[in-house]
Amino acid sequence: xxxxxxxxxxxxxxxxxxxxxxxxxxxxxxxxxxxxxxxxxxxxxxxxxxxxxxxxxxxxxxxxxxxxxxxxxxxxxxxxxxxxxxxxxxxxxxxxxxxxxxxxxxxxxxxxxxxxxxxxxxxxxxxxxxxxxxxxxxxxxxxxxxxxxxxxxxxxxxxxxxxxxxxxxxxxxxxxxxxxxxxxxxxxxxxxxxxxxxxxxxxxxxxxxxxxxxxxxxxxxxxxxxxxxxxxxxxxxxxxxxxxxxxxxxxxxxxxxxxxxxxxxxxxxxxxxxxxxxxxxxxxxxxxxxxxx
Numbered sequence: 001x002x003x004x005x006x007x008x009x010x011x012x013x014x015x016x017x018x019x020x021x022x023x024x025x026x027x028x029x030x031x032x033x034x035x036x037x038x039x040x041x042x043x044x045x046x047x048x049x050x051x052x053x054x055x056x057x058x059x060x061x062x063x064x065x066x067x068x069x070x071x072x073x074x075x076x077x078x079x080x081x082x083x084x085x086x087x088x089x090x091x092x093x094x095x096x097x098x099x100x101x102x103x104x105x106x107x108x109x110x111x112x113x114x115x116x117x118x119x120x121x122x123x124x125x126x127x128x129x130x131x132x133x134x135x136x137x138x139x140x141x142x143x144x145x146x147x148x149x150x151x152x153x154x155x156x157x158x159x160x161x162x163x164x165x166x167x168x169x170x171x172x173x174x175x176x177x178x179x180x181x182x183x184x185x186x187x188x189x190x191x192x193x194x195x196x197x198x199x200x201x202x203x204x205x206x207x208x209x210x211x212x213x214x215x216x217x218x219x220x221x222x223x224x225x226x227x228x229x230x231x232x233x234x235x236x237x238x239x240x241x242x243x244x245x246x247x248x249x250x251x252x253x254x255x256x257x258x259x260x261x262x263x264x265x266x267x268x269x270x271x272x273x274x275x276x277x278x279x280x281x282x283x284x285x286x287x288x289x290x291x292x293x
Contacts, residue, residue: 001257002129003047004152006057006121006143007040008110008136009067009081010089012282014242017094020102036067037091037282038110039134039159042243045283046250047132048075050272050292052257056081057121058137059109064088070283080121084112089136099238099277105160110137118143127151130253134159141168148172157249161185176202176209177249183213199223212266214248219270222262231266234274243282248273251292258293268292 015029044056048071056071057080067088068078089108095101118139125131130153133140147154148169157177158165165186170176180198184191187201195215202211203223213221222229251272255265272292279285 001052002055002125003052003132003253003257004055004057004080004121004125004129005040005044005047005132006118006137007043007132007134008038008089009041009056009058009060009064010036010038010091010105010108010110010136011064011067012037012091012093012242014093014095014240014281017096019096020094020100033280035281035284036070037093037243038067038089039136039157039246040132041067041071042246042283042286043132043134043157043250044071044076045074046247046272046286047254048250049286049288050251050254051289052254053077055079055125057117058082059084059113059117060088061086061109064109074283080124082109082113082117084109086112093242095240095242099240101240101242103242105136107136107138113138115139115142119146122146122150122152125150125152129153130155132249132253133157135162135165136160140164144169144172155249155253157245158182158186159245170206171208173206173209175212175253176206177212177214177245177252178202179214179245180216183211195221196228199228212252214245214273220248220266222266227262229262229266231263231270233270236274236278238277240280240285241277243285244273244277246282247276247286250286254289255293 014033087108090106092104155175252269255268275287
């Protein structure tokens with residue numbers, strides 16, 4: 001099985017602040033770190049670090065060349081990442097004293113991907129392969145439809161969640177990864193709804209998809225037909241939550257590719273995410289397979 005991540009590649013600018021800035025407020029940052037990010041790139045790094053053969057597809061400017069070098073150092077094949085004359089996607093991240101974050105995105109190359117580039121990339125993948133998608137690039141619907149026509153297993157992480165998600169052919173998804181906010185929105189439930197109820201609603205709404213609902217310190221939930229499982233985190237100090245969900249996604253897919261049972265795959269993915277939040281950065285913080293399996 002080959003895993004194709006068709007997604008975003010970003011340059012992350014991480015500002016350490018006392019608190020997340022409020023409207024009209026100006027505050028100072030105690031530090032600034034430039035690092036590699038983008039949900040697509042993060043998930044590709046997680047899959048590769050977890051031991052899967054991974055191919056990254058997306059679009060960057062000349063300012064993003066270091067992203068490819070870093071991904072390649074983890075074993076990600078970046079031959080399908082297109083370069084163009086504009087800017088690479090950017091993420092401005094505020095990280096407060098409680099280690100919570102707020103993120104502002106500029107799409108850059110993530111919004112410049114063409115349908116021709118999509119179709120050309122997918123020609124190299126087929127039945128038995130897997131594609132991982134998020135909501136930080138254009139033409140996600142076209143990618144999903146073309147991937148399904150070629151027999152790929154579709155994994156979707158609808159993040160960041162917006163109204164565009166409801167226009168996607170969600171019935172084509174085989175594995176759906178959502179956090180508490182995304183899960184409640186897709187389930188049509190309020191934020192106060194108990195997570196098992198959110199999970200049940202998602203299983204009913206998407207009967208053909210395995211549902212994985214991540215819940216921060218509460219671990220993660222799994223639902224598919226009549227199956228329900230729950231995984232717990234490993235208690236570790238929280239330094240930076242950026243990329244925790246992407247780490248979970250990559251390690252869950254990798255664990256399942258090793259034919260691990262659901263409960264074990266959840267435990268592996270929760271452990272990997274717990275390690276990631278104990279370190280600074282996004283893909284640099286993702287643990288290696290030897291630390292987790």
